[in-house]
Amino acid sequence: MVQSFESPDDLAAALKGLSDMNFEIPDPENEEIPEHEFEQQLDNAWRVCDHFDLQTDIWRGRILRAIRDREKRGGDGRGTGFLNWLKEREISKSQAYSLIELANSADTLLSEGKLDPASINHFSKRAFVETAKSAPQVQQLIAEAAKTGDRITRREVRQLTDEWTAMSSDLLPEEIKEKAASGSVPPKFLAPLVREMEKLPETHLKAIQQEATENPDISTVRQLTSDARNLSKYLHAAALVSAINQSSVDMEMALDEALRNGCLNTAADLVKQSALLEQTVAKLYTTWKKVSSLTDRLYVDTGASTPHLRLLITCLDRLAGEVIEVPLGDGDKRTIRLRVLTEE
Template sequence: MRLETWAAELPTGSLEDLALPDPTDEALPEPEFEQQVERAWQVCDRFDLQTEIWRGRILRVVRDREKQRGDGRGSGFLNWLKDREISKSRAYALLELADRADSLMQSQELEPETVDRFSKRAFLETAQAPPPVQQMVVEAAQQGQRITRRQVRDLTDEWTAATSELIPAPIRAKAAEQSIPSRYLTPLVRELEKLPGSHQQALQAEIALNPDVDTLKQATADARFLARYLQSAAQVQVLQEQEGLDLEGALEEALRLGLLNLTADLVNQAAQLEQTLARLFTTWKRLGSLAEKLDGHIGASTPHLRRLCRSIEQHLSGSTIQTGLGRGAEALRLQVALQVLAGEEEADFQGS
């Protein structure tokens, strides 16, 4: 793992001093044009990172204040975001950045001025890297080197290839010799970590027998599908209730036929469908309750409100749900029959 190639001149200056190349200048060589653009981008990255971190800290203060004084559901914080036209996804991304920045600065004694040597994506990549990698990256930044996301990823890959016990020794040796690029090992390790030991060992034996890039790629894909199958199969209630169903046996047969990806997707979709049906039934019950409450407060003096309530009751909250899933004459229509059986609530779904 080498850091000497990381040295690069750190862009300086302010945003006001940025000078962009003329895109119509035919005399400007392409390498020089790209260098000027890259330099300007790095300056923006540097200022953007500091700004984003502080925005995240501001949001954190507002959130914690609202949490202390509010109703505990975060509505005050959400209203604050709405007033400033900040989306929830944007806000929580900034909060995450601020938390990672503070954690990294504390654990690695990272001074604020050193942060200027990171691009924003490099900083986030460093915050997610193993502590030894963080230490090496921070030391490089403290020495004045500019840090990019690609450099952090490369170093993380090299570290993983050299240290992970999930990688068989022959593969680690080839990675050390650089006959196998280390970038293929990190995703494999991440997927193997999700699997039980027996499945890990089967894949490890396979890549040890054929230590090449193609085998690593296939093992990574197999590990991903295996993890998806095992997780989804445990969530599908129908499969858990079937006597005599051998999920491991089904998995072995899928592997033998080369159908692991299709089988994993099948079980994953089944898990999603069960969850969707449960949410549908819960929402249907809530809708019926609201319609009943509203119906008790309206009469002849509120014809429009009454019609709204009746429309919902007729099509959505009654014993049959009927709705259009598209526009036009050929729109698909779905009917779902919902029943309450013998004191036990149960949904019987019939589609057409």
């Protein structure tokens, strides 16, 4: 239950001692202080700041959530009161919803018993946010580590996430998992491989799994991660390129040849850039049509009494006409001319 206060003064009195943070920051020019002691004092102060920062943002999120929910019940349906409240306190809408998300995460972790309230003191703010976004199994591992008094930073969250990802994935062969368990292939190398393999169809996983089984070492894992990433880019981009979809090219055979010749990265980049080019051309055409339409409308709405507007239209004709002229700029004196030909 949240304690209520009759006035701001009562609230201030309740917070007295919590808000009076006055650290003794060691003098950086004092050479008599050993380096490890100097860093320890600063680290202790930083942890306290982290703790208050996290707790404050959780409570701010809860406050914002209450205001938003109240507005939903009795407001105008557009959230005007909530937005005005944010404006008065110079809080952006995105920042507000980020804090609400943090409060929701905290309440979920606490209500489900995944996290002991006292354990929050062991988290940095960023680590807590990362924990809230993690899989339930990872949250359990992190909560257990926090209960023992371990300091939880993003580094620990990432490490535990990588360990769980590597050891729980069905995509990795047992041979490589055994290497991970023994420490000869750290999970931080396997987690990226698993994430890339998850993007691939089953037909493309066997070769990667076979190579990992035959050579379960760090070098092979790194190469397989790169190959899987390029393969994923290749397959994703190929589905977006109309020039490919309208042809009879066998993309699987092309892929096999790229793999055989060691140029998968180049092929993947080519397909990706081709997809980007098609999207850019489509966007260019849509924008060109709009510029042309606006130019025509403005021409109709003006006359001899608006010579400056007419001059503006004349200047922009090089963009609104059938031939688009654009100087490259940045010291390059060349001009690009594109002719728009549409096929009905």
